[in-house]
Amino acid sequence: MEKVILDVADLTTKYITRFGEDIYAVDHVSLRVEDGKSLGIAGESGCGKSTLALSLMGYYFPPLHYTGGEIIIDGHNISGMKPDDVRKSILGREIAYIPQAAMNALNPTQKIIHFIEDVVQAHDPTTSKQEIYTMAKALFESLGLPAEVLQKYPVELSGGMKQRTVIAISVILRPQVLIADEPSSALDVTSQKMVIKMLRNLMDNGYIKAMIFITHELPLLYNVTDDIMVMYAGQIVERASSKEAVFDPLHPYSKGLMGSIIVPEEGLRDVKLAAIPGVPPNLKNPPPGCRFAPRCKFARAACTAASVPLRELENGRSYRCILSEEELREAYAREDRQHGR
Amino acid sequence: MKGYRKYFLNKLLWFLVTLVAAFILNFILPRLMPGDPVAAIVSRLAQGMSNTAGIQAIYEQYAEQFGTNRPMYEQFLLYMRNVFQGDFGFSFSQYPRTVADVIRSSILWTIGLQFPAIIVGWLIGNSLGALAAYRRGSFDKVIMPISIFMSNLPAFGMAVVLLVIFGVSLRWFPTSGGYGFDLIPNFSLKFFWSVFVHYQLPFWSIVLITIGGQAIGMRSMAIYELNADYVKYSRFMGIKDRKIVRYVFRNAMLPQITGLALSVGTMVGGALVAEIIFSYPGLGSTILTAVLGQDYPLISATTLIITIMVLAANFAIEMVYGILDPRIKAAQAD
Amino acid sequence: MAAERKLCLSGKGVTKVFGLGRNKTVAVDNVDFNFYEGEVISLVGESGSGKTTLAKMLLGLINPTEGEIYFQGEKRDLSSHRKKKEYWKSIQAIFQDPFSSFNIFNKIDTVLLDCIRMRGGGGLPYEQKVAMMTEACSFVNLKFAELTNKYPFELSGGQQQRLMIARIFLLKPKILLADEPTSMIDACSRATILDMLMQLRDEIGMTPIFITHDIGLAYYVSDTVYIMEKGKFVESGSADEVILRPKGAYTKRLINDVPKIYEEWDLSTV
């Protein structure tokens, strides 16, 4: 078994709204990512996947608050550290973040190289500007970005170039873990592919050891990550290898989600798309028991009686449902027969 | 540099266009008013002066200068020619002084008082606003209501309050004039000291008025910037808050500079009234004398000069903005 | 078969130019098209390709700078408000973002009553109007009784998009322009919306035109696909032909760059 790079146990964080209400957007989430692996997180908007990305950084500012759990990066527990120490020795160095809206992620009135200088010197004030420039130039060139970008302001870069610049800056200190939150959703398909290629390149060439990739675009997730975790209402409902998650999902929610994938490939026109009725629950006041039960075709009384634990299967898969693997497969087969698939 | 040049030319063109518009307005507004302006002015002349020879001289001068019986466009050309020669005619109320002479003796006082005061007020206000946005909490809760209240005090109100407290009660500073009434302007230390002492109250009253509005504006700009994505990203890259605040301040300051350019006219307006309270020998007091003396040429020239001053200040601020915002220089790339 | 097809919307040399002088941009550049009744059509393009501008021209919200648009084979005349109103009885739209599609100050009743009025039912007794609204809502799986006196923004994105379809159900237009109707809503609600649109099409015999950047969606729903690049149509034809066997370089690249799940996604091409 490979070395575990990122080990998260029972992480729980909440938002405190202006009116003092708590919203548990990340509820007892545990996950592990091994050396050289990438983990994808899928889910509908509002399921807590972006909040999970923020929470994994171990550095919290309002309205997000930490309430419990552990984050261990390469054997180093960061959840007990002082915020200032996290900032200095963890952020950017051990774990780095690529934000959702990379278009605005760079200070508009600062040249790229000056921001890189600030990032490097925030962790090691002794590094000279010359050293930083040499380092940044080498990194940009090895990642296929022109070195002239360093001397430019963000407005002078195209959307795709801006996003790739942000990714390059994020790995300048060679962090172990990279967290990418919808890094390509605002880009056209070609720039999106370039971003994906760059992320793969980072993994393959050892710039980073582990990656967490968050997106609502499932075909993309399937192509980028080794494993996929499906989130629903702040909880993990299923975790499996990408192939299993997409082609053989177990949890009824995952089943619905994967059944709604549309790709321009032969035969897809004849498939009936899956649909899940209803809306996700309000996280201020989640339903008791299984949170998906109100929308689930297979729901029964027991589902709402008590909270449903995550079932671990032998091959490392897990899912959160009171039905067994066999029961679920049987139900799905019955459905397929009905639709004549 | 191409981007900046384009920006510069653009602003210069706009400056010239507004200048022409200001000339036209200054010329046309008094003539648009109902009633015969000549008759009105002549009747005012009679009550404004006792010196018959003076009235006659001014009347002839006036008829010559304004060419009142000629067509509008000729009058306008005449007006333009006179303005460009710096010839505004004689002052009704201070005859035989010329209008140009009256303005010459007051304009430096106004420039020397108002622009430094507005700039100092702008700087202090913006610093306080940024600090309030960043620190929030009790600092914000104290600074903000005070700022809101201060920004709502009329400029003359602040002037009177300062005058009564520091001039009348505490007797720290003189209450009126630009220098001691017993002095004649010269280059002695005594005179400069007197000017400096007389400068304090008008200066601080304008500064205090400016601070409030600027602090409020800066605070909301900075709060907006603090929620920007680059702040979140910079935090997650481990950059210190102090540095991030510097980013935020710089970015929030840029719209504040544009705001200053747009509101400098209003500020100067308030400050002119404050001048009157202190009998400061600037353009504000000149307007007051002109109004009291029904001195039409002086009013017309003073308002024109103030407009030109404000337009020039506006232009200068826009130029500074062009240098400070790198995006303008970068604009050439597209 | 081609001979039986009836034209519903066609265009010749349709061009839209924005701005003047140095700021001039050609959003739609001299395009010709023939949309036939009964087909599902998709206009596919990336952002900035001019597809939304073309859609607005088709809807008659903006006028082409040059060229003509023909409705059912005849030159379209939108010279007066009355003529536009008449045209809008035949063509309607669903927009991308359900949250900004409805006036937040109007109740759901107002939205639906507007449609009844437009179809000439303004003078009907209220009970009959309620019956019509109830029918339209139940078509999209909503209960009018629960929606009356509510505002659209109180519904979820998917529900609002369904309300939009209920609107179309009442209006019964000949043509429906659907501008990215599912891109802002969750994947799990997408199928419902698409199914309802197709069902509505069968029920009232309208011609849907999808405007989308999602090639997968275009492939899934449409019979005929037009690919747009920089204001021009670069390729068009049946969905199978254009998407599975693209001929143009741009189309090939576009389809190549979309992530796949059954085939290998070739990352080496960028």
Next chain:
Amino acid sequence: MKHLLQQISRSGKFVAGFSIFATILLIVLIYPLVVPDPPLEIIGQGTFFEPGIYVNVYDSISAPHYTLNLDEAAEQRIASRFKAEDREAMRGWLVGSGMPESEIDIANTAQLLDQWFANFDPTTRLPGMTNADRNYYIRLNNSIQGLLSTEAAVIAQMNAETAVLEETGTVPQTAYVNVNQVANVRVLPLGTDNFGRDVLTQLVRATGVSLQIGFVAGIIATVIGLALGLVSGYVGGLVDDVIMFITNLFIVIPSFVLLILISFSIGQEQRGAITIAVVIGFTSWVWTARAVRSQVISLRNRDHVNLSKLSGHSIAHIIIRDILPYIASYVIMALILQISSGILAEAGLSILGLGPKTTDVPTLGLMMNWAMIYQAHILGKWWAYFPIIVTIALIAFSMNLMNTGLDQVFNPALRD
């Protein structure tokens, strides 16, 4: 709508501002009902009577007297009449007559008086003293003597036949009257101004007039700005270019300069309060026009407007139903700002001597102007100017608070 009102009422700033403003408005409405005097009536002969209760002396003599033996009465009597400048002058005399300055304590009344009586001689003429100074000291001495006398004051009336003063009564120093039993008492809480007019009555009326000016100016400015902004934003094209060109011109050309020019050209006689308000309104619409235009432009291409068009609605319907409600909050906020800046503009103009004509009604600016001309601030007559400044500041402050409160409700980014 209900939800919105609820949110607004939850904003502390709005509620605070609204309460202040409502209080001012109520006072303006109710006070004239209680005190119906004309505000410009001259009641005092003389300038700047201090705030206080004015009791008719004639009536208090004829009112029933009561004897109250209060120990400190004499002391207070002396202290209240014995002014600081008198004490200062006494020190001058004493020093002049050779007393060392360190021995004199002008705050100590008893000691000062002792020293005075020991040293003062009306016949002596100190070096450098003018005749006027000498007379002043003699008058001062007499009045001090009078203050110290313990006899009762005699009331005498002239006998109409004999033209002889006949004693009709005496008023001992321990005599008191009950204010309630005096026929004529006038309360002047803020004293009188330079013309002898009741400042409070005037202030209340002036506040009302200034508010009217603010409202008229604000409404005119908002209507013009709204109309131009709507047309400019919705129609676009050449119309937009022209309107924006004019708007941008008037933004850089200071509006108060135009105000001065126009007000001066109108002439003193034609300048009523409402004329001034109209002029202010016509010179201050630019900001509203700009703000409305940018709002309309962002709304114009919104899908709900397109949907309304597709529903066959007319342009008028679209502007009224689909655009105006969205910008209503901005327009209300702009109106509030315009009202308060209109009040300030009037005040500024009046101080320059270009305010409304002075014979009809007072405005806050005119009152300020009068106080400044008569140097109330230099003379320490605080009641003639300070309440005006406070009133203007309170009006502007309350309106700004309301605005900030509304802004926080409508712009979530500013919320805490």
